[in-house]
Amino acid sequence: MNRWNKRPESSNWGDFGNDDQLGRLNLINESKVLQGVAEVKVGKTFCLSLPLDLPGGNVLSPVRFPPQLRPVIRNDEPYYNYEWRKKDSRFTDIATDDAVLLHTQYSTQWDSLAHRGSLFDVNDDGHPVPTYYNGYRAGSDVVMDSSQKVGAKKLGIENMAKHGVQGRAVMVNLHKHFGNFPRKEVCYDDLMLVFSAENIVVEPGDILCLWTGLDKLILEMDGSPDDSLHSACAVLDGRDEKLLAWIEESGIAAIASDNLAVEAVGKETPCCSTTILPIHELCLFKLGIHLGELWHLAELAEWLEKNKRSRFFLTAPPLRLTGAVGSPTTPIATV
């Protein structure tokens, strides 16, 4: 039985099963992994994560802060360089443990399908209900159960981790075509022009990676970012219906970029729209397409450009952190 009363237009709810929590990751099956492996030609690897303490400060998002590392406390003292000879004079061991306060979406990360939903569905009394991908509901399923305990019982990032997130990815070098300034809002026609100029072919189950150049600016700012990041480098134009239709029809399994939110943030919302982030709504809520943000794609994109390639093998699991709505990832590309 469906858990929703209405299925949103352009959604695939139920297509992967009524209880599905993976969304389009279902398209990364064994043959897709083999297609990814077939892109390994020279055995060179690239780390696609920024250092997790970048961008630095909270200029990109007022609610997200760099990780804070702390020693754990053992016997009322910090367990840093702990000398075990305190316990027994024979022991020469030294030990250190740490703990971290981690804003899961501060730096290189995946958004889980529990990250954004919509007041779309209605309950039996006709009241709007906060709903997530595949009709899972806030309260009973996603974030905050009846005891107000935070954590997604459904759609948490651990589902993605368990899948493994390993397959074929396609790099789109938006930086080459649009530069840093002025910020380009990339619509369907722009994207297709880049695809045709670069002979890029995207097939169902591929992971789409968009390099915009923002990662290089972040690294250059070296932990002291300024507001110019908000108006730098390409973003997808979520107001372009043709682009949204292409995302739906293309069968792409996930999208990752080096920018803040894949799409433009803080734009004027057209009066006909009911969402401030149309690509988030389409991907996370309607289609189950995970979004990767603030990835470090520069070195890989430049290597691919030099070697006239766009496809590569990508391994990008998040942390298997039960109930989290997002997670850092250390994606590895192999070419």
Ligand code: UVW
């Ligand atoms: C924004 O910061 C707008 O995007 P996300 O919440 O997906 O990181």
